[in-house]
Amino acid sequence: MHMAKKPNLLFDFGGVIINIDYQRTLDAMGRLHRHGSTIEFTQAAQAELFDLMETGRLTPAEFHQGLRTHYELEATDEELTAAWNAMLLDVPAERLALIAELRAQGYETALLSNTNQIHIEEINQRLHQQYGLQNGIADALDRVFYSQHVGLRKPGEEIFRHALAEMNWKAEETLFIEDSFQHIETARRLGLHTLFLAPPLTLTDALPDALRAFHSSAPSLSS
Numbered sequence: 001m002h003m004a005k006k007p008n009l010l011f012d013f014g015g016v017i018i019n020i021d022y023q024r025t026l027d028a029m030g031r032l033h034r035h036g037s038t039i040e041f042t043q044a045a046q047a048e049l050f051d052l053m054e055t056g057r058l059t060p061a062e063f064h065q066g067l068r069t070h071y072e073l074e075a076t077d078e079e080l081t082a083a084w085n086a087m088l089l090d091v092p093a094e095r096l097a098l099i100a101e102l103r104a105q106g107y108e109t110a111l112l113s114n115t116n117q118i119h120i121e122e123i124n125q126r127l128h129q130q131y132g133l134q135n136g137i138a139d140a141l142d143r144v145f146y147s148q149h150v151g152l153r154k155p156g157e158e159i160f161r162h163a164l165a166e167m168n169w170k171a172e173e174t175l176f177i178e179d180s181f182q183h184i185e186t187a188r189r190l191g192l193h194t195l196f197l198a199p200p201l202t203l204t205d206a207l208p209d210a211l212r213a214f215h216s217s218a219p220s221l222s223s
Contacts, residue, residue, distance in 0.1 A: 006107050007193065007214050008174040010163065011099075013113035015043075015179035016203055017137065018123060019089035028083035029067075032075040039071050043180055053116045054147045060118050085122045095203050096131065096140055102211075103142070111137060111144040112163050112176075114153050120146060143167060155186040175214060177207065 014020040022043055030038040040047035049070055053063045064080045067073050073080065103109055124136025133139040145163045152159035164171060171191035178184050179197040187194050195210045197203065 012178040025087040028086040
């Protein structure tokens with residue numbers, strides 16, 4: 001199948017645009033426990049406390065208290081915030097440049113991210129300081145969809161349906177770029193084309209080739 005229309009581009013955030021190291025947060029939380037125990041939070045699975053935080057059902061203060069209660073962490077709010085943010089690494093300039101180039105070429109873009117108020121504020125502050133983006137990552141794309149604001153999370157289907165409806169995009173005309181396979185599976189089930197950024201692939205390495213493949217043979221991206 002050949003498609004003249006440029007595909008819509010739906011990006012994950014962590015591991016796609018921003019580099020992430022979950023172990024840094026696990027280690028930091030472990031240092032706040034008297035016996036070195038840590039939290040139940042990985043790329044593949046997480047405890048309910050984190051689901052509630054990522055869907056806007058907890059304030060940062062309630063999240064901090066939940067960490068203390070559930071994991072017996074002995075720490076101030078500031079220490080917990082620093083440990084929670086430890087996983088956030090850099091946003092390489094070449095990734096933002098690639099997205100800007102694609103937008104200039106007429107590609108429509110959006111972000112679909114499982115994230116929370118603490119991370120949103122930290123990342124956007126960094127992007128403002130480093131790149132002058134007044135509204136953080138929202139300035140680099142046409143639209144952002146955070147689980148924190150939508151009240152839904154990947155890999156659930158509803159957050160995908162919400163983003164597609166809001167953007168007026170068809171699934172079969174959309175390419176979803178993601179580094180978590182459970183989210184890729186949902187996207188494929190809904191008919192989106194997918195680019196799975198399994199390490200060591202990066203956005204700048206893989207997306208140009210994926211777009212060429214999309215235009216020449218779109219179904220191959222979902223195989």
